[in-house]
Amino acid sequence: MSDEPLGIALLGAAFMGRAHAHAFRTAATMLPGSPSTRLELLVGRDAARADEAAGQLGFARGVGDWRAAVEDPAIAIFDDVGPNDLHAAPTIAAARAGKHVICEKPLGRTADEALETWRAAHEAGVVHLCAFNYRFVPAIRHARDLIAAGTIGAVRHVDARYLQDWLVDPQAPTTWRLRRASAGSGALGDLGSHLIDLCRYLVGEIDAVAAQTRTFTPERPGGPVDVDDAVSATLSFAGGASGTLTASRVAPGRRNALGLEIHGSEGSITFALERMNELGLYLPGGPPGTDGFRTVLMTDPEHPFAPAWWPPGHLLAWEHTFVHELDHLLRAVRDGRSVRPHGADFEDGYRAAEVCDAILRAAASGRTEPVAYRTVA
Amino acid sequence: MSDEPLGIALLGAAFMGRAHAHAFRTAATMLPGSPSTRLELLVGRDAARADEAAGQLGFARGVGDWRAAVEDPAIAIFDDVGPNDLHAAPTIAAARAGKHVICEKPLGRTADEALETWRAAHEAGVVHLCAFNYRFVPAIRHARDLIAAGTIGAVRHVDARYLQDWLVDPQAPTTWRLRRASAGSGALGDLGSHLIDLCRYLVGEIDAVAAQTRTFTPERPGGPVDVDDAVSATLSFAGGASGTLTASRVAPGRRNALGLEIHGSEGSITFALERMNELGLYLPGGPPGTDGFRTVLMTDPEHPFAPAWWPPGHLLAWEHTFVHELDHLLRAVRDGRSVRPHGADFEDGYRAAEVCDAILRAAASGRTEPVAYRTVA
Amino acid sequence: MSDEPLGIALLGAAFMGRAHAHAFRTAATMLPGSPSTRLELLVGRDAARADEAAGQLGFARGVGDWRAAVEDPAIAIFDDVGPNDLHAAPTIAAARAGKHVICEKPLGRTADEALETWRAAHEAGVVHLCAFNYRFVPAIRHARDLIAAGTIGAVRHVDARYLQDWLVDPQAPTTWRLRRASAGSGALGDLGSHLIDLCRYLVGEIDAVAAQTRTFTPERPGGPVDVDDAVSATLSFAGGASGTLTASRVAPGRRNALGLEIHGSEGSITFALERMNELGLYLPGGPPGTDGFRTVLMTDPEHPFAPAWWPPGHLLAWEHTFVHELDHLLRAVRDGRSVRPHGADFEDGYRAAEVCDAILRAAASGRTEPVAYRTVA
């Protein structure tokens, strides 16, 4: 394995692009042993603005066409954080060109699109990661570890919610996120896909869903809205657990409120992204009369990711999820191995998309819809 | 209207009977203008034990057969807090004998049974109340008032959970609550019915549901379990809102965790029964940069029920719900009017049962089931 | 020991009188084995109004002069919840007449007055209780039990706060509580005395204090204010711990916010009266990475007072403190023993007053003032 810095191309210069650029730099300087990178290309909509953004984000140069990145031999990793309708084509092309690929969620606007993307990466033999970054919240990794260790017993139930409120105002203008053609779905693909991935990561495979969707503001400045403002679903897990899922972009006061509550046969876990440095945990035991949910501040030396950062009690941020995620990817690339199990690969991205599709089918049919997973092997 | 104290018969001497007995006494002494009562008859399973319990609970005497109460002209109000399979027959007989009736939830083990109970009370022309006592939590009444006043705008979504953990231990023995024949259903009828009633009270009529149920421990000391340990559902409201419902008696660490989160078009409300003196409220407005969920301590003079009790900041208890509820009933009886809208009458009890039945049908069929309400008029 | 009901006289018909009346009734009916009582005399300012209040609060009759109660052979227990300047004289007279006595805090407006009251009760040989009712919050009793069992090790620090906000409005009129002559002190005697008693109960004896007081509104409708609106102090404990004390009636948004945080050598305890059904507890141990403060809901069967009430998760109220306290007193009277260690007797009342006096001296002198306790033996 060479010590050459890995050349990075990044598609997308909005806030997510900024977050990734910052994370690449931070991983390199703050995480000992993280493979070194060169921020080569920033891909934007037009060359001039991309070049300007490249300067701001610390990339060597900007280009207006993602094909330039695909063809550039200096690029080892193609990182696609563009809008949903720019996930599949660039990522597939990059993979076929032998680039390792990371793609923002949802991997595709539909399960079919996600499947094709996975297929391309799989056949190309490159490392692939679907950017379900919340797997890299320390509390989530810790929850996974605790569940895997049997600490709360067999999981029986999960309530999963992801609530935002930026569409409460009916005068908020439409964007690509509000059109099915460009986004695939609304709160479901944007927020619900995170929940689905976390449910799969923490609890296991989902095998059936029932659902309803709502669009409260079908017309906004800029045009009609044909995706869901909110979705509610029940989840059935292959392992026997049940669950509910709620995603909404019209929940007043909930800025970015991803929340989980998981009941096992011997304990419970809760998590709230707006207090992402904490994990709620109920484990019976201890002196008589002292049972209760505990609030674990996720900064102790034995907590995931914590040793790389600060002393106990010094909080991490949303942006650290990207630092952890990209570091994880870079090490997988360096070591020539899959990002699994702790990273979501494109199969995970595809499977989340399959559940999203099933939820839309269920909302349309009024039936519990089974989730059938395909494979590319 | 006479000033004669209202003679009370109470069926049930377990903790709920104790709670009602205490509440009758407390209403009479603590709430100015509450109609006076005489605690006449305690109905138990056998006369001797009922007589002993009567002494403990402050009733004049105990009897072993509810028919004695039905036939007793000294009884004005028949209060049935017995097990679910002793709701319909005694309550129907009491109503037909001209007693005003209050019956513990669920009103019937099935919608049919609840409908017959409602019909009997309706035809007898007596006052009837189904003991959905959480309507009488100050925070719930306040939430209703705020919603009715339009403070949070049109309701769009509600998440409703009621979680307990007394069945986590697989060695917890079976009881009448774990058999369909005696209970009707499990967590659904026991806990979920409260949620359904609160959803109807706060948000409006439910017109369709999808659901799944789980029984994790099908065999317990004492016999098999044929009701649900947990249920998850999606709710569709006639007014356009959607929702989720979760009820479980196997949620470790959740002793009695009824929780609501309601999103309107202009604000949000949250409630947690384990902190029942608080209401969570998000209303935008105020100085710039000060938006956030507020925690309202429900003891201010302008809060429901508060003026009857203590100065601000001095908490009320679970048992106060019964004081408020029974006082409400007594006044309705005295004034010859329905307990609606703030009390749940038997139509409300029936409608909750109809939703419960639809949830069981949906869990069995895997389909979204419409809820069709019948009437007795 | 006779089974005769204990005749009760109650001085004070305001909210505290109402709370005690309710508690006497509730103890008798809800707590098995609680000695029976007869609510005989309600003492008010004039006979007519006292008689009316007696009817409302369930007493046999009202009188306008406390001497009637002192002289009445039907009275076994004299319960003084009148204003502070009506604590000493009636309580001393009652004790000398052989009545068992319970007196609202502060026992005296000054330590001298409290000492004389204690002396009278001591010399009379009657049972005496100073109504520091927060000792009878289940969470407080449990904290005491945990500390006594060494669960958090040696106590090293306590922060104690009691915040209210009913004097924030400068137009709130003056009352007897705002005049030194009638009240002794302001937030200090009213709220701080509770903290002092809880510190002594939970941690141990206080041996020195430093302090400052503030009166932000020296003139109110109705007259001048010559007591403290707020007081801050440091506490030194005989056992080596240190602490801070804050009491205020001008803390916006804090309706009745008594709060404690106690650090031991091996764990910590927190308590907040506005969430009085919860105890916060930090105890290291358990699976790796799971340390954190736990929130214990104080309604489990192994919790103090809980078995007498409802199933887990069903909350108690402020008023239950009086039920527990008066039951405790009644049993002590019946059994002919002191209310100690869990009840505060008049020595405890006196000692709290001695600390209050030391705080006022320290605020005046700007020095750390030792607390010297006298005795009546």
Next chain:
Amino acid sequence: MSDEPLGIALLGAAFMGRAHAHAFRTAATMLPGSPSTRLELLVGRDAARADEAAGQLGFARGVGDWRAAVEDPAIAIFDDVGPNDLHAAPTIAAARAGKHVICEKPLGRTADEALETWRAAHEAGVVHLCAFNYRFVPAIRHARDLIAAGTIGAVRHVDARYLQDWLVDPQAPTTWRLRRASAGSGALGDLGSHLIDLCRYLVGEIDAVAAQTRTFTPERPGGPVDVDDAVSATLSFAGGASGTLTASRVAPGRRNALGLEIHGSEGSITFALERMNELGLYLPGGPPGTDGFRTVLMTDPEHPFAPAWWPPGHLLAWEHTFVHELDHLLRAVRDGRSVRPHGADFEDGYRAAEVCDAILRAAASGRTEPVAYRTVA
């Protein structure tokens, strides 16, 4: 004003050095308009290890003697995050050499030392900043802005606590932080100095203190401890407010729990560093019955620092305080102005040290000690 990057020398390669190095880099890339910097010199204890650390932290080279940095014309800013006994001499020398200086708190081990450091910087005419980084928490800046705007009226009371628990274990070895000669004081200078600065920043000047200190473990592996494990104090403010201060490194379960509660004449503010993205706020007003403390998530566009980062609801971290602080310093250097009022300059550093000294005097004398501030002008 030149566009030359500002050359940085950093004294200290432990976690605080790492935090500053990361912050310099992050400010440059993430905050538009932030002056550019060159990380030139890392100063450590010996040249070899410093050079290695320089590589890790992104500095051009390492040196073993701070004098090299003082003499280096490439250095514009000297950043001292070394141990307390390496604050004064290097910082004074750097200032005298014309470097702009930033120094970790406490500025000096004593007020005298801090005064000399301030004097040197003042006389040299350089920009100086004392690294009270919590001023740069968005919630703290917002609290300051709200107080300055009169939103909570006149401040009357502040409770300030800073609790950690890394010294609970009596076997935790001694370090320079536990020796008076090297640290000046214990929890007081380490944690209490932050509280003092925040009190001064938010409320105003402190004019008198009373205090007690405790050392629970006077002997540790590695030697004796002659500084405080914990300190409690009362604060008197020149503007009329009172307060309490608690600092402890032996508070089990409190990893890094800086907490503030501030009462004004018209509202209240609370803050907890372990939930640093939130501000608690009580402001009366709004629809009837809706008063309560609100939890403001400090990520809205109108919140301080937020526009530079992520969309609402995406949390910031402890390390952002340094990014904001160093950016603030760099702009002051570029613009040739003081870091005041939002940055703490060396006068602020000195004044905090003066309060610390007064607290130690008060703890020794048992008296309320006035705080007399000197000046260097």
